[in-house]
Amino acid sequence: MKGESLTLTCTIAIAVFLITLSSTLSFCLALHETPQVEPAIFQVTDENLIPNIPTLNRKFSRNFIHKEFQVFIEKYDKKYSTKEEHMHRLGIFAKNLARAAEHQALDPTAVHGVTQFSDLSEEEFERLYTGVKGGAAAAPRLFDGVGSEAEKLEVDGLPESFDWREKGAVTEVKTQGACGSCWAFSTTGVIEGANFIATGKLLNLSEQQLVDCDHMCDTREKSACDDGCGGGLMTNAYKYLIEAGGLEEESTYPYTGKRDECKFKPDKVAVKVVNFTNIPIDENQVAANLVLRGPLAIGLNAVFMQTYIGGVSCPLICGKRWLNHGVLLVGYGAKGFSILRLGNQPYWIIKNSWGKRWGENGYYRLCRGHGMCGMNTMVSAVATQVY
Numbered sequence: 001m002k003g004e005s006l007t008l009t010c011t012i013a014i015a016v017f018l019i020t021l022s023s024t025l026s027f028c029l030a031l032h033e034t035p036q037v038e039p040a041i042f043q044v045t046d047e048n049l050i051p052n053i054p055t056l057n058r059k060f061s062r063n064f065i066h067k068e069f070q071v072f073i074e075k076y077d078k079k080y081s082t083k084e085e086h087m088h089r090l091g092i093f094a095k096n097l098a099r100a101a102e103h104q105a106l107d108p109t110a111v112h113g114v115t116q117f118s119d120l121s122e123e124e125f126e127r128l129y130t131g132v133k134g135g136a137a138a139a140p141r142l143f144d145g146v147g148s149e150a151e152k153l154e155v156d157g158l159p160e161s162f163d164w165r166e167k168g169a170v171t172e173v174k175t176q177g178a179c180g181s182c183w184a185f186s187t188t189g190v191i192e193g194a195n196f197i198a199t200g201k202l203l204n205l206s207e208q209q210l211v212d213c214d215h216m217c218d219t220r221e222k223s224a225c226d227d228g229c230g231g232g233l234m235t236n237a238y239k240y241l242i243e244a245g246g247l248e249e250e251s252t253y254p255y256t257g258k259r260d261e262c263k264f265k266p267d268k269v270a271v272k273v274v275n276f277t278n279i280p281i282d283e284n285q286v287a288a289n290l291v292l293r294g295p296l297a298i299g300l301n302a303v304f305m306q307t308y309i310g311g312v313s314c315p316l317i318c319g320k321r322w323l324n325h326g327v328l329l330v331g332y333g334a335k336g337f338s339i340l341r342l343g344n345q346p347y348w349i350i351k352n353s354w355g356k357r358w359g360e361n362g363y364y365r366l367c368r369g370h371g372m373c374g375m376n377t378m379v380s381a382v383a384t385q386v387y
């Protein structure tokens with residue numbers, strides 16, 4: 001480990017790389033894997049389970065692509081100003097249909113298909129959401145000296161399934177927009193939860209304060225600094241908040257999705273952060289900490305999230321060292337039934353910040369126990385007051 005760290009940019013830009021890699025790999029896998037069922041049923045809209053994609057290399061018919069593009073435009077209320085733009089988007093959309101089919105083959109327990117991102121090219125995704133600093137090679141454990149490593153907790157007797165949403169510790173799913181601010185949403189999420197547990201009150205806290213005001217850098221990787229829509233790290237944000245004196249509510253410092261001057265007012269602070277801990281990579285410890293302390297901030301590799309529709313995502317290959325997205329772990333379940341594979345998978349429940357229309361009402365389920373997509377390598381909790 002070269003101490004090289006990364007800044008979470010909330011993008012699947014890095015995905016570009018992995019998709020290239022995974023397409024190659026998926027091809028290899030397809031060669032020696034003889035699936036009992038057709039590799040995929042490709043869900044295109046919420047209601048229709050159409051069509052079957054018999055092989056990975058299937059070419060979609062023009063008619064099919066046009067029809068699906070029309071459905072997409074209506075569903076997501078897309079507006080293209082010129083005919084040229086329309087045709088350009090259609091071309092990208094067609095490519096993304098093929099990518100979704102690849103993801104489906106690699107991740108058969110989830111459903112992949114058209115999402116609101118289906119008219120964006122990989123490059124645009126990178127431009128709109130990116131700002132990777134410190135390179136793509138994330139250190140697998142991003143401990144940075146401040147805060148401390150969580151003590152080992154007892155893991156026997158943990159509930160079979162657990163969900164902080166049912167206990168009222170989780171705010172509504174938010175929308176980061178075309179801004180690499182996932183790290184700020186992950187940070188507010190973990191503080192909202194900790195504050196709820198400490199006070200019994202659920203507050204919407206301000207991501208915009210972090211986007212505008214937090215420039216904190218990682219102590220080890222000096223170039224990994226919080227940078228508004230250009231990315232950041234949750235642990236940096238905790239340090240900023242400890243120094244700044246706390247975090248305002250959404251209502252006094254609302255989200256705009258653009259970096260602006262810092263308008264933080266110390267007298268508007270709603271929650272103070274006093275400490276934070278990094279959770280060990282052991283997923284049982286992650287579960288124990290989740291139950292004891294509340295929702296946890298995590299980083300993961302979001303490559304499969306661009307095309308995710310629902311189900312338990314359990315990809316055959318998902319880089320663990322390519323963390324590029326910050327999200328909030330809110331619970332776990334014992335068995336997620338997957339109709340596609342007739343299989344059960346224990347899973348994590350993850351709150352994302354891409355609005356409620358993405359995934360399962362804004363949530364992602366990722367299989368548990370395999371360090372999937374690096375979800376166990378950057379896990380943190382905060383303390384919001386001294387007891």
Ligand SMILES: *[C@@H]1O[C@H](CO)[C@@H](O)[C@H](O)[C@H]1NC(C)=O
Nearest residue numbers: 170171172201202203204250
């Ligand atoms: C948080 O904000 C959302 C969107 O404005 C709102 O629907 C929700 O009720 C708020 N939640 C709390 C706990 O204030």
Ligand SMILES: *[C@@H]1O[C@H](CO)[C@@H](O)[C@H](O)[C@H]1NC(C)=O
Nearest residue numbers: 147148149274275276277386
């Ligand atoms: C932060 O937490 C660690 C571990 O729980 C503890 O040792 C340390 O004293 C705490 N620091 C503060 C300032 O509360």
